[in-house]
Amino acid sequence: AQKVTQAQTEISVVEKEDVTLDCVYETRDTTYYLFWYKQPPSGELVFLIRRNSFDEQNEISGRYSWNFQKSTSSFNFTITASQVVDSAVYFCALSEVSGGYQKVTFGIGTKLQVIP
Amino acid sequence: DTGVSQNPRHKITKRGQNVTFRCDPISEHNRLYWYRQTLGQGPEFLTYFQNEAQLEKSRLLSDRFSAERPKGSFSTLEIQRTEQGDSAMYLCASSLPPVGGQGGHGNEKLFFGSGTQLSVL
Numbered sequence: 674a675q676k677v678t679q680a681q682t683e684i685s686v687v688e689k690e691d692v693t694l695d696c697v698y699e700t701r702d703t704t705y706y707l708f709w710y711k712q713p714p715s716g717e718l719v720f721l722i723r724r725n726s727f728d729e730q731n732e733i734s735g736r737y738s739w740n741f742q743k744s745t746s747s748f749n750f751t752i753t754a755s756q757v758v759d760s761a762v763y764f765c766a767l768s769e770v771s772g773g774y775q776k777v778t779f780g781i782g783t784k785l786q787v788i789p
Numbered sequence: 790d791t792g793v794s795q796n797p798r799h800k801i802t803k804r805g806q807n808v809t810f811r812c813d814p815i816s817e818h819n820r821l822y823w824y825r826q827t828l829g830q831g832p833e834f835l836t837y838f839q840n841e842a843q844l845e846k847s848r849l850l851s852d853r854f855s856a857e858r859p860k861g862s863f864s865t866l867e868i869q870r871t872e873q874g875d876s877a878m879y880l881c882a883s884s885l886p887p888v889g890g891q892g893g894h895g896n897e898k899l900f901f902g903s904g905t906q907l908s909v910l
Contacts, residue, residue: 682829706896716878717792718832718901725896764831768896774820774845775884775897779831 675700677767679780686755687788694750694783696765702726706768707741707748712782713761721763724748755787791815793902795881801908802871809867810905814883821864822899823856824880825849832880838864839886871909878904 676699686692698707709721722732724741732739736753752759762782768775794813802808814821819840824832835854837845840861850856853871858864868875881904884897 677831708898710899710901715903716906717903718880718882718899720898720900723896723898766831774837774839775899776845777834777899779833781829781831 675767675769675776675778677765677778677780679765679783681783682781683784683786685786685788688757689754691751691753692755692785694752694763694765694785696748696750696780698746698748698765698767700767700769702769704769708766708768708777709739709748709750710764710766710779711761712764718764721750752785755785757787757789760785760787793881793883793900795879795902795905797905798903799906799908801910803910804871804873806871807867807869808871808907809865810879810881810907812864812866812881812883812902813862814864814881815900816862818883818885818900819861820884820886820897821858822882822884823864823866824882826878826880826904827876835866835879868907871907873909876907876909878906880904 678697705726707724710718712718729741738751740749762784764782765780766777768777796811821838823835826832834847836856838858841858853869856866882899882901
């Protein structure tokens, strides 16, 4: 069975600080995909990134960066120079193919509050 | 370009009543998912449609829940005889099939609506 653990339920940082959101996953599959989604107060989850299990290259997109380490089953997300607009709940998710469709397991989310 | 639309945004009902939610996915997306999210938790999968066919249902979906996607476009989720435990945010998501065909490759990006917040009194 798949499992995604986000140990940090809430984080508060002061604007311009860097912050890392942790994600640890469990799966028996050799092929899988990892995602991060952002859920602002409006409620709509917004896709941020996906990574397949064969690609361990770290990725940077503006102030966002992701560190995928298969050896530790982790897919951590760092926001550099945080801004108030980054305040949201962030979900890490693990996807596998089951019965021909994408079965996604979400973590419980990390609520990030950026204080001005 | 419009995103995934869900109606209503909020629904308050009394226990025992029936409720129906609607989801309009992005027009070219043939895959549609319903998720349920309770406070402090991540979304949990409920059911999946590919076009008009309902291909998968979670064990979370009791007999009181039914979902349809009659013409492969919009979808409805109905809850009969609501219970207080049904109170949650109901999220709809849609996606395109992965590049290369209709098989599930697991990497589809999900586009979510803003959800319907159900409160059962």
